[in-house]
């Protein structure tokens with residue numbers, strides 16, 4: 418029987434809880450969840466998934482894994498509260514954007530820390546996660562952490578500094594794609610299709626395009642040219658994207674997000 422303790426009960430905690438239960442990595446009885454004060458949220462998680470939200474402090478010492486899942490701005494206060502309850506041997510998995518392993522060790526005294534940047538698609542086993550470890554994590558522990566993340570999608574090991582870029586790309590990435598879908602649906606209805614038809618067409622287009630990129634040996638620009646007939650519709654569409662500075666917008670988006678991750682790291 419394992420004990421997995423979440424500190425923080427928000428969207429990302431819920432995504433991992435759902436993913437791990439669905440993939441049978443942990444049973445609901447093995448998962449313990451706490452947050453700062455929102456008891457309704459804990460009741461919801463208990464009622465929906467069956468996880469433990471009412472437990473005594475012994476769990477903090479006995480937990481096999483403690484997951485830091487609060488907002489970065491709340492991390493220092495949360496770690497101060499947590500420190501007296503855990504041991505130096507506690508294994509910590511942090512999903513916090515921009516909070517360095519060194520900061521976690523400084524405030525928690527824990528030695529064994531993995532930092533992961535998952536995304537909300539962990540809910541359906543489709544997260545794209547980046548992970549970094551501190552040097553106290555053994556090869557065996559690394560492979561356990563990697564298996565946990567592989568159970569809810571794909572995971573790639575990076576050095577800690579690269580986690581800022583991972584956060585800006587795949588951590589925030591689902592939001593960019595949802596934003597894009599909002600725009601497709603808004604405009605799709607303006608050009609004459611019902612919203613649910615646009616949703617069907619464009620979710621399949623996104624899925625098909627992602628699968629083509631995975632399976633094809635061609636680079637994206639080669640695949641793009643295969644869609645773009647001279648004088649055709651795609652060419653007209655891409656020209657409009659260029660006129661509206663699509664590349665600059667994407668560059669600003671990723672750079673701003675990456676810079677924010679660094680800012681969060683430096684403000685601690």
Ligand SMILES: NC(=O)C1=CN([C@@H]2O[C@H](COP(=O)(O)OP(=O)(O)OC[C@H]3O[C@@H](n4cnc5c(N)ncnc54)[C@H](O)[C@@H]3O)[C@@H](O)[C@H]2O)C=CC1
Nearest residue numbers: 425426427428429452453486487488489491495512513514
């Ligand atoms: N939402 C996302 O797509 C992703 C979020 N993350 C990271 O996951 C973390 C959580 O994000 P969300 O789930 O979106 O946030 P959220 O705002 O939905 O949830 C945060 C939770 O932390 C709890 N909390 C705050 N202070 C606390 C304290 N002192 N002790 C215990 N619990 C405390 C809150 O009560 C709440 O349950 C953030 O650090 C974020 O950077 C990482 C990858 C993706």
Ligand SMILES: O=C(O)[C@@H]1CCC=N1
Nearest residue numbers: 514584587588589590
């Ligand atoms: O917006 C955020 O700060 C978090 C990190 C990646 C996704 N959500």
